[in-house]
Each structure stands twice: as C-alpha cells, then as structure tokens.
Amino acid sequence: xxxxxxxxxxxxxxxxxxxxxxxxxxxxxxxxxxxxxxxxxxxxxxxxxxxxxxxxxxxxxxxxxxxxxxxxxxxxxxxxxxxxxxxxxxxxxxxxxxxxxxxxxxxxxxxxxxxxxxxxxxxxxxxxxxxxxxxxxxxxx
Numbered sequence: 121x122x123x124x125x126x127x128x129x130x131x132x133x134x135x136x137x138x139x140x141x142x143x144x145x146x147x148x149x150x151x152x153x154x155x156x157x158x159x160x161x162x163x164x165x166x167x168x169x170x171x172x173x174x175x176x177x178x179x180x181x182x183x184x185x186x187x188x189x190x191x192x193x194x195x196x197x198x199x200x201x202x203x204x205x206x207x208x209x210x211x212x213x214x215x216x217x218x219x220x221x222x223x224x225x226x227x228x229x230x231x232x233x234x235x236x237x238x239x240x241x242x243x244x245x246x247x248x249x250x251x252x253x254x255x256x257x258x259x260x261x
Contacts, residue, residue: 125195126167127154128179128202129242135221136243137204139174141233142217150222151233152199153179162259167200175219176210179203183251185242200254201246 129152130137138150155170157163164181171179179202188197209219224243228236245251 123195124157124163124198125154126157126163126170126198126200127152128167128171128181128200129185129246130171130177130179130202130204131224131246132204132221134224136224136227137175137177137219138222138227138230139211139219140217142213142215146233148217148231149233150220150230154197154199156195163198163257164200164254164259167198167202171202172207174211174216176207177204178206180205181254184254184256185245185251188238199242201251 137153139153141147141149141151153171153174155166155174157166161169167181168179171177181200181202183201185199185201186197188199190196211219222230227239232239
C-alpha cells in the first residue's frame with residue numbers, strides 16, 4: 121500500500137515554520153508540518169489538519185509546490201505552500217518537541233528530517249513563484 125504524506129511550507133517575514141520531531145526514528149530533527157493522509161480524507165483537508173495538529177496554527181493553503189514520488193514503499197509526498205490565518209503555537213509534546221519560526225538563512229544549520237536537495241527545491245519554487253494553483257488538483261466526490 122502506498123502511503124501518502126501531505127505537508128505545508130509556511131514562510132513569513134523571511135522565516136519558515138518548522139516542527140521538531142519527537143518520533144523515535146527521527147527524534148530531534150526538524151521538519152515541515154506534515155503527516156499521513158487518513159483513509160477517506162482529501163489531501164487539502166489533511167494538510168490543513170496536520171498543520172493545526174502539529175503547530176496550533178490555522179493554515180490556509182495557497183499553492184501546490186511539488187509532488188515527490190518514489191517506486192518503492194516509501195511515502196509519496198505532496199507539498200503545499202500556505203499561510204497562517206489564525207491560532208497560536210500549541211502542540212502535543214508526545215509527538216512534537218518544539219515549533220519554531222526559523223530564519224531562512226539559518227535553516228540548513230539545523231538537523232533536518234528531509235534531504236537538503238528536496239528542501240532547496242521547495243524553497244526555490246516558492247521564492248520564484250514556480251508553483252501550481254490548487255485547482256490543478258481535482259477532488260473526486
């Protein structure tokens with residue numbers, strides 16, 4: 121079974137919203153707010169839900185940035201850009217160690233969960249506007 125992970129890149133004032141993982145396999149590493157798609161859940165709803173659960177913020181999705189796909193059983197990643205529209209930092213400390221706005225010029229000083237190359241692709245796409253409108257994804261009812 122293919123596992124799908126949805127995540128959101130949120131940048132504000134030259135800082136990026138990141139979470140510090142508490143899971144054993146990636147303990148202490150920094151990641152985008154992201155998580156698995158639940159059965160029967162739309163990808164947009166899942167991205168908004170995961171951001172809220174992991175950061176406490178209400179997120180509005182802006183664009184589709186990138187889909188990372190693999191041939192093996194690893195998760196397939198769908199990444200969006202988004203903006204904060206409400207809420208405040210709040211998280212379950214059994215799943216998340218910390219939530220932080222990290223200055224973009226310091227991001228690669230942190231122990232990151234995702235490969236640097238993948239993060240650079242996402243950041244470059246957001247910076248240049250090389251993204252896709254959300255309506256390129258059609259949710260079938």
